[in-house]
Amino acid sequence: MKKPGETVEDNVTNLEICQKYCGSCPTFKANNLKDYPPYGLFCARGKSTSPKMVKSATCFCPACELFTQNHLVIGHFCSR
Ligand code: SF4
Ligand code: SF4
Known part of the structure; x- marks a missing residue:
């Protein structure tokens, strides 16, 4: 969940960071x-947009530098 006004930019650098997690x-x-x-x-x-999202408790987002830098919370952005 993102707070209002806090956004992560959609760019190649951030995608590369994301791929690590x-x-x-x-x-x-x-x-x-x-x-x-x-x-x-x-x-x-x-x-x-996967039609069948299998639930999992595991999310690596909290370890991601973009998560910290952008003050994101919770994670599981792929399914929320
Ligand atoms: S916070 Fe999660 S979804 Fe966002 S870039 Fe990092 S690993 Fe990817
Ligand atoms: S956003 Fe989804 S794919 Fe990315 S680390 Fe979290 S649970 Fe995994």
Whole structure:
């Protein structure tokens, strides 16, 4: 969940940062999120369009530098 006024920019640099975390996340792999738009950077682009989101308790977002820098909370941006 983002607070009003706090946004993560959708750019190549941030996507590369995201891939370090979402890319190795069990939720990302279990749901093949790389196959469905927006493919990553969910905190900026919104949730995955995967038709079947398998729930998982694991989210690596809290370890991500963009999460900290942008004062994000909770995580699980791929499914919220
Ligand atoms: S906070 Fe999560 S969704 Fe956003 S860039 Fe980091 S790992 Fe990706
Ligand atoms: S948003 Fe969180 S739960 Fe979803 S793929 Fe990225 S790290 Fe995993």
